[in-house]
Amino acid sequence: MAENDREGYDRAIGLMRDCATEDGFLATPTERSNYRRIWGRDGAILVLAALRTGDSDLITTARRTLETLARHQGPHGEIPSNVDPATGRISYGGTTGRVDAGLWFAIGCAEYWHSTGDGTFLDALLPAIERLRFLLGAWEFNNRGLLYVPMTGDWADEYLQSGYVLYDQLLYLHAQRGFAALHAEVHGSRDHALLERLSRLRHLIRANYWFDEHDTAAGDAYHEVLYRRGQEAAPHCANRYWMPSFSPSGYSYRFDAFANVLASLLDVADAGQRQRVDAYIEEELLHDDLPLLPAFHPVIEPVHEDWEDLQMMFSYTFKNNPYEYHNGGLWPMLTGFYVADLARRERSDQARSLLRAVHRANALAMDGESWSFPEYLHGRNLTPGGTRHQGWSAAAAVIGHHALEGRNLFGIDDDQL
Structure with missing residues (x-):
């Protein structure tokens, strides 16, 4: 490992300890x-x-993170957006709840158990996990397999x-x-109904969020x-990247970096789709001087019709000026996930280059x-912005480092179910 890479990793571990x-x-x-x-999303x-x-020590803190979130679970199964243990203050979201807080919590619990085999942890948290599972099913609303997420309902909360x-x-x-993995551990058998739902969800994602000229969603469109x-x-998006969302008012078309990286990491994308997304990222997104992923692309500018609505989306102060925060800001955390994806696909040279950019x-x-x-960098000036000493910026460096050593980010996959 190069000296600068070692310092970047050691500094990241130091911040995680802080x-x-x-x-x-x-x-x-x-x-x-x-x-x-302690946040559901950041914590996981x-x-x-x-x-x-x-x-x-860090693994012990990981367990305590999940236990704290479970201890403050809401009456319907809600996982807190964030908790202040010192004051007892709990937030389940701002103007709407945070759907992804519970999703990340569920992932964190299952991955923690899979990695550690900690049966005591599983026994203690299983009731919270089951309440959350029921709530997530209710958030499908129409029982057709996809979650409906309100405005400001996930990490892109502004x-x-x-x-x-x-x-x-x-x-x-x-x-x-x-x-599914936890059910098999607890009951010693497979939950076939859950596995069918899982397979159906994967199929729905593939059919409804990737456009191509062959109309592959025929017969499987969520809403034809x-x-x-x-x-x-959006013919310009076809065969280039995954669509970020759709709603009763139509599809959105901006590139969502987190979604496109997760589609590959979680084995939803096939080889051709991965290749096309990689090409789009390389050609359209990565800055030559400091290659980091933006949250969304292209940037919403004051001349765009979305600008007025975007200006209304904030909790404390407006953060989404052009090339800042989610509006084209560059995120070490997102780039760390992409490093993990590239390393898993044995694209080691590209992964190392992006990990150095994270450092x-x-x-x-x-x-x-x-x-x-920093939380993010300005998309043009490459100056740091947001909150400093951001834990998940450190996590990105650690995740990327170990991915290049062959330790996959996610331990649970379809082959084990």
Whole structure:
């Protein structure tokens, strides 16, 4: 390992330790807004990174993270968006709940058990997992296999995306894999009805979120009229990348980096789709000076019709100026997931190049302090932005490092069910 790579990894492990508390991983030790709390989403990503390290202290903190989230589960099965154990304050979301908090929690629990074999943990958390599983089924609303996600209902909580969001469906797919693995462990048998639902969800994703000229969704479109109109309106997207979402009002067409990476990591994409997404990322997204993935592309500018609606989407202050935050900001965390995907597909040279970019981004200075681990970088100026000492920016470096050593990010797959 090159010296700079070793420093980047060691610094990342150091920040993960700084995020560790008796109650689990904080999103950041930095005092800002509600960031210095244990989050369902951030916490689970830190759990995945901790499991890759094999470090007993970090793995203990991973378990405590999940236990804290379960202890503060809502009355219907809701997993907190974030918890402040010091004050007892719990948030299940802002103007709407956070669908992906529960999805990440389910994934974290199953992956923790799969990695550690901790039966005591499983026995203690199984009731919370089952309540969550029931709630997620209710969030399908029409019992047709896809989750409906309200505006601001997932990690893009200040961006214009809602309805049947691909990112959430992919997490739902892996959460159901986890449910199936846990059922087999507890009952000693396969849950065939769940496995059928899982297979159906994977089929729905493949049929409804990838456009091509052959109309492969024929007979399998979630809503045939919406699908055909979406395909007709976006021929420039066909065979290039996965569509981010659709709703009763139609399809969205911007590139969603998290969704496209997860489609490959979770084995929904086939070889041809992976190749096309890789080409789109390389040709359209990666900055020559510092190749990091943006959350969404293209950027929403003041001249665009979406701009007025975007300006209304914020909790504390408006963050989504062009090339900032979700609106074209560059994210070390997302890039770390892509490194894991590339490494798993044995594209090691590209993975190492992007991992070095993650380290370089994490090393940037904020408030006069180097190794600031920024939340994101400005998409044009490459300056750090958002909250510093972001735990999942550190997790990205750790996940990417171990992926290149052959440790896959997700341990549970279809072959084991």
